[in-house]
Amino acid sequence: xxHVISILMENEAGALSRVAGLFSARGYNIESLTVAPTxxxxxxxxxxxxxxxxxxxxxxxxxxxxxxxxxxxxDLSEDEHIEREMALIKVRAIGEAREEYxxxxxxxxxxxxxxxxxxxxxxxxxxxxxxxxxxxxINADEIIExxxxxxxxxxxxxxxxxx
Amino acid sequence: xxxxxxxxxxFYLLRELYTRNxxxxxxxxxxxxxxxxxxxxxxxxxxxxxxxxxxNRVAISLKRMLTVELTGxxxxxxxxxxxxxxxxxxxxxGAVLHIYDALYQQExxxxxxxxxEQAATHAADxxxxxxxxxxxxxxxxxxxxTNAVTGxxxxxxxxxxxxxxxxxxxxxxxxxxxxxEVDSIGITRPCVKHNxxxxxxxxxxxxxxxxxxxxxxxxxxxxxxxxxxxxTANKAEFNYPKTVxxxxxxxxxxxxxxQIKRAVAMMLSARRPIFYxxxxxxxxxxxxxxxxxxxxxxxxVTNTLMGLGAYPASDRQFLGMLGMHGTYEANxxxxxxxxLIAIGARFDDRVTGNIEKFCPxxxxxxxxxxxxxxxxxxxxxxxxxxxxxxxxxxxIALIKGGNKKPDEDAIGEWWDQIxxxxxxxxxxxxxxxxxxxxxxxxxxxxxxxxGDAYVCSDVGQHxxxxxxxxKFDKPYRWINSGGLGTMGFGLPAAMGAQLAHPDATVAxxxxxxxxxxxxxxxxxxxxxxxxxxxxxxxNRYLGMVRQWQEFFYDGRYAMSYMExxxxxxxxxxxxxxxxxxxxxxADVDGAxxxxxKLKNRLxxxxxxxxxxENVYPMIPAGAGLNEMILV
Numbered sequence: 109x110x111h112v113i114s115i116l117m118e119n120e121a122g123a124l125s126r127v128a129g130l131f132s133a134r135g136y137n138i139e140s141l142t143v144a145p146t147x148x149x150x151x152x153x154x155x156x157x158x159x160x161x162x163x164x165x166x167x168x169x170x171x172x173x174x175x176x177x178x179x180x181x182x183d184l185s186e187d188e189h190i191e192r193e194m195a196l197i198k199v200r201a202i203g204e205a206r207e208e209y210x211x212x213x214x215x216x217x218x219x220x221x222x223x224x225x226x227x228x229x230x231x232x233x234x235x236x237x238x239x240x241x242x243x244x245x246i247n248a249d250e251i252i253e254x255x256x257x258x259x260x261x262x263x264x265x266x267x268x269x270x271x
Numbered sequence: 272x273x274x275x276x277x278x279x280x281x282f283y284l285l286r287e288l289y290t291r292n293x294x295x296x297x298x299x300x301x302x303x304x305x306x307x308x309x310x311x312x313x314x315x316x317x318x319x320x321x322x323x324x325x326x327n328r329v330a331i332s333l334k335r336m337l338t339v340e341l342t343g344x345x346x347x348x349x350x351x352x353x354x355x356x357x358x359x360x361x362x363x364x365g366a367v368l369h370i371y372d373a374l375y376q377q378e379x380x381x382x383x384x385x386x387x388e389q390a391a392t393h394a395a396d397x398x399x400x401x402x403x404x405x406x407x408x409x410x411x412x413x414x415x416x417t418n419a420v421t422g423x424x425x426x427x428x429x430x431x432x433x434x435x436x437x438x439x440x441x442x443x444x445x446x447x448x449x450x451x452e453v454d455s456i457g458i459t460r461p462c463v464k465h466n467x468x469x470x471x472x473x474x475x476x477x478x479x480x481x482x483x484x485x486x487x488x489x490x491x492x493x494x495x496x497x498x499x500x501x502x503t504a505n506k507a508e509f510n511y512p513k514t515v516x517x518x519x520x521x522x523x524x525x526x527x528x529x530q531i532k533r534a535v536a537m538m539l540s541a542r543r544p545i546f547y548x549x550x551x552x553x554x555x556x557x558x559x560x561x562x563x564x565x566x567x568x569x570x571x572v573t574n575t576l577m578g579l580g581a582y583p584a585s586d587r588q589f590l591g592m593l594g595m596h597g598t599y600e601a602n603x604x605x606x607x608x609x610x611l612i613a614i615g616a617r618f619d620d621r622v623t624g625n626i627e628k629f630c631p632x633x634x635x636x637x638x639x640x641x642x643x644x645x646x647x648x649x650x651x652x653x654x655x656x657x658x659x660x661x662x663x664x665x666x667i668a669l670i671k672g673g674n675k676k677p678d679e680d681a682i683g684e685w686w687d688q689i690x691x692x693x694x695x696x697x698x699x700x701x702x703x704x705x706x707x708x709x710x711x712x713x714x715x716x717x718x719x720x721x722g723d724a725y726v727c728s729d730v731g732q733h734x735x736x737x738x739x740x741x742k743f744d745k746p747y748r749w750i751n752s753g754g755l756g757t758m759g760f761g762l763p764a765a766m767g768a769q770l771a772h773p774d775a776t777v778a779x780x781x782x783x784x785x786x787x788x789x790x791x792x793x794x795x796x797x798x799x800x801x802x803x804x805x806x807x808x809x810n811r812y813l814g815m816v817r818q819w820q821e822f823f824y825d826g827r828y829a830m831s832y833m834e835x836x837x838x839x840x841x842x843x844x845x846x847x848x849x850x851x852x853x854x855x856x857a858d859v860d861g862a863x864x865x866x867x868k869l870k871n872r873l874x875x876x877x878x879x880x881x882x883x884e885n886v887y888p889m890i891p892a893g894a895g896l897n898e899m900i901l902v
Contacts, residue, residue: 118519121468122456133461163646170643176465176485179519271518 110139111165112184112191115154115172116269119145123152123177130175136160136168140193140236140258151179151271155261157236172221179271188264194233196221197243198252200230205250216242227252276584284590324655343472343503344373347436350479351528351830352379353511356407358398358770359383365451366438369503383770383799386791388415390763392422392493393789396431397767400750401725403556405432405486406767411436413451416497417458421757423493428754429577430554432491435459436480439499442470455497464492472505480515489522490553490641494701520843523640526657526665527554534612534636534653535669541610542681543632543688544570547593547622550577550753551615551639557659558582558746561614564663565672568677571689575616576738579754585722590689591698594622595890596735599697599899602890605630606897613637615659618648619754628895629810638662697888697901698739706881707856709733709808712863713740718805719863724776724804725750725768729785731759732814735886737780759788766792769801776804776867783809783836793846796873804866805875807839810882818885843875854879 117123119171124143131138139157146153159169165183172208190222201209206228213220213230216238222229232242236259263269330598341349347370351359363371374382385391395406408417416437426433439461440449456468465485467478475498482494538544552561558581565572565588572582573593582589591598593605601793605611611633611845616622623629629649637644637651638659645654655662700710713736716724726741727750728734734751743749750768752760765779779786786807796803808814816831840850849872853862859878866874888899 122460125457126460129460163650167643167647174641174643176517178522 109161109165109206110157110159110185111168111182112189112259113158113169113172114184114261114263114269115152115156115181116175116179116271117152117157117175118179119150119152120177124154126152126175127156127172130171131156131158131168134167134171136164140256142258142260143213153269155184155259157259180269182263182269184261184263187267190264191235191259192233193236193239193259194231194257195239195242196229196231196255197246198222198227198229199246199253200226200250200252200255202226209246212242212245216245218242220257281722283833289637303474309352316747317736321565327774328498332771338508340506341509342369342373342506343469343475343498344369346472346475346507346509347479347498347503348373348380349509350476350511351407352377354479354483355404356380358767359396359409360385360394360767361406361409361436362386362388362391362411362415364413364415364438366410366412366440366500367415367436367503368501370409370436370438370498373503377551380730382409382793383766385766385795387789389759390766390789390792390795391508392419392433392435393425393757393760394767394770395433395435395764396422396426396760397727397750398765398771399426399431399433399748399767400429401768402771403554403747405434405483406737407434407436408894409436410438411451412440412500413453415451416453416455419623420458421759423459423495425752425755425757426493427462427464427759429752430491431493433487433493433555434479434902435493435495437495437497437531438503439468442499443501446498459495463495464490466495466497468497468499469502470499472502473508475502475507476509476511477515480512481517484515484517485520489520490551490644523642523656524658524661526638526655526662528665530653530655531662531665532669534638534655534671534723535666536675537610537634537636537653538568538570538612538671539670539675539677541570541608542678543604543607543685544568544612544682545590545608546570546572546582546605546612546614547575547605547612547616548572548578548581548614549616551617552581553615553658553746555615555640555659556746557615557663560576560660560663560667562586564667564670568665569682569686570612570677571604571607571686572735573597575619575622575753576751578616579738579749580743580746581615583744584732585744590693592738593896595617595624596739596886596888597622599738599888599901600689600692602888602896602899603692606895607688608633611635613639613651614663615639617644620648623648624890624896624898625893628897630896688717695901697899700884704881705856707854707859707878709878709880709884710740711734711856712806712808712859712878712880713780715859715863718779718801718860719867720776720778724748724778725765725772727751727761727765727768727777727779729779729781729788730756730758731782731785731816732810732818732884732886733780733782733785733808736808739886741780751785758785761785762789762792762796762803763867764880765802765803765805766795766799769803770799777802778804778806780808782814783807783811783833783839784813786839787837793848793873793875794841797847800871800873801870801873803873805843805873807875807877808837808880809836810880810884811836814884815886817883820881821885822891839875839877843873848873848875850875852877852879
């Protein structure tokens with residue numbers, strides 16, 4: 109099962125490596141990991157997407173909680189939540205393809221943020237699935253490079269994660 | 272009026288200031304309220320400073336002028352003193368020279384100079400295991416830190432409270448591949464409870480406070496503090512915090528009362544119960560509560576390797592150790608139980624055997640301070656997160672106050688069944704072989720020390736024999752590397768235990784393989800006059816490796832034989848100790864008594880034992896607890 113775990117942690121040097129080290133040392137897998145400071149500069153918020161059985165996920169959350177730098181965490185996938193990921197996709201855009209990519213970007217609510225005579229760079233912010241769909245809609249040979257941010261997640265409604 | 276208080280040794284300075292300038296010109300009045308000599312032999316005075324106008328400014332500037340700033344090295348040493356540290360195990364080097372200079376100028380914290388940094392961490396560990404207090408080690412940067420890692424990992428696996436201070440290169444040099452630089456924080460991260468790099472001397476005292484707090488609370492463990500050399504030279508005001516609180520670290524103490532009630536009901540309805548208890552009972556200081564609870568119920572008790580001593584081994588209700596080399600009665604009782612009460616134990620693979628076959632009929636209660644230990648290997652029915660003595664006290668009170676009592680008939684039948692398993696006498700061995708039997712040596716040690724020694728062991732067959740044949744009646748007496756299985760642990764751990772208990776008998780049960788992994792510490796023992804009794808079970812084999820090769824590799828003894836052993840008697844003598852060689856079983860008891868009489872000398876007893884003796888009983892890999900090999 110895929111799980112999205114959101115972690116509030118001390119914004120200190122080495123905190124990220126403690127989490128990453130825990131996953132590799134105990135053989136858990138990380139599908140994506142994002143981290144940045146919050147409005148409170150002493151705290152960082154991390155979103156980890158991982159896969160595993162219920163027992164494994166239970167161990168992951170317990171082991172994460174045991175890290176001294178972890179202030180609080182929640183398994184977002186236990187409840188209603190929103191996931192967003194940003195992708196930057198640079199494509200070869202020559203001739204008729206230029207129109208085609210413009211239409212495709214519009215359909216997916218993407219924006220073309222850089223234009224040259226031969227390329228477009230498209231920004232897309234959506235769920236991971238939608239980004240995969242977008243990539244599938246483009247001829248793979250036309251993609252010059254892709255950068256994905258990894259998933260950020262937040263609970264719906266009043267629920268929140270704070271210290 | 273402003274009161275200025277507690278300025279060390281400042282009376283004369285204050286008077287000087289007063290007569291000379293600022294205080295007089297500000298028309299402030301200053302009256303000495305009291306004066307006393309503090310513990311350091313310097314004056315502390317309390318002044319009332321009164322006056323108009325800029326009196327606060329005067330007070331602040333006075334405070335600034337009079338506040339004593341200490342170097343990072345001095346702050347470190349003073350902080351250790353504040354933590355009640357009496358012994359510091361270490362080895363000097365470039366990055367920690369300031370610290371050694373500060374240590375040299377005081378007498379409260381005694382530094383023990385080991386001969387290898389691995390031994391510094393093991394000795395601090397042995398000190399911790401024999402006292403329950405945090406052990407402290409100090410090593411230099413680079414190789415000092417990497418040598419210490421084995422000892423840190425050993426303590427981590429067994430949840431031992433320890434604070435390890437590692438020197439580091441100058442802050443400005445970190446990351447530049449400087450001489451003796453290593454990423455100590457990175458290297459130790461997977462084997463510490465937490466670690467800190469101190470970059471500012473102003474943070475040092477608080478970091479030390481946090482380190483001791485983290486190391487000794489909740490599920491204990493080692494904490495590393497990495498201190499760059501410039502931080503030990505820089506100055507700051509010294510204020511050791513009385514308490515510390517961390518929003519991200521709040522260990523649980525009280526167990527959930529609803530869960531405790533459920534557990535008690537389950538315990539009282541049991542027909543075939545057993546207590547399975549581990550190192551958490553010793554570390555959590557719950558041995559007295561465990562004994563009271565088990566005796567209140569008249570239920571059988573088994574201990575893990577780490578839990579020995581938590582329940583008196585000479586008591587009728589004790590079934591011995593369980594697991595791979597546990598007793599037949601302990602493992603059979605486990606296998607057939609209907610309620611398993613696990614306390615401070617972690618269902619390690621050496622205990623459970625094949626997890627599919629583990630306790631097939633049992634409802635499981637698990638008390639542990641660490642939530643991640645619960646349902647990690649075996650799914651449990653009633654988990655209770657809390658400190659062992661707190662939870663057990665609640666249980667004892669609930670049972671005492673309630674109406675329900677254990678089913679005496681069922682428990683009686685259960686004890687009859689256990690007696691039958693016991694009659695297999697699984698620890699019997701051939702006493703007529705004409706060879707010195709390792710089991711016989713441990714039994715002899717037990718008698719000669721009246722079961723009251725601190726027994727430190729290395730790792731291998733001798734470790735299992737010590738665990739099986741020495742009956743530990745008290746906690747903190749059995750000191751061994753259970754989780755990591757670190758050869759070389761025994762002798763330095765014994766040094767830590769002996770320094771903590773100078774008048775007690777400390778024995779190091781070892782083998783000729785293990786002892787050579789930290790043999791250099793015989794020199795440390797000489798320097799500090801540590802009268803450790805080394806009981807070397809010398810079978811000229813790496814015994815446990817040989818045993819497995821005999822069982823599972825058709826007797827192909829690859830690299831398990833040592834062809835070039837030193838003469839241990841002469842070796843001990845060359846270090847200024849007493850050496851003995853015993854190769855006749857009839858001489859074992861006499862030699863043991865003779866050695867114990869040498870109260871102030873280290874005695875190296877080289878027992879030439881039966882070469883191919885195996886540790887029995889044994890559960891082969893992949894088998895269940897009911898599938899033991901008895902002989």
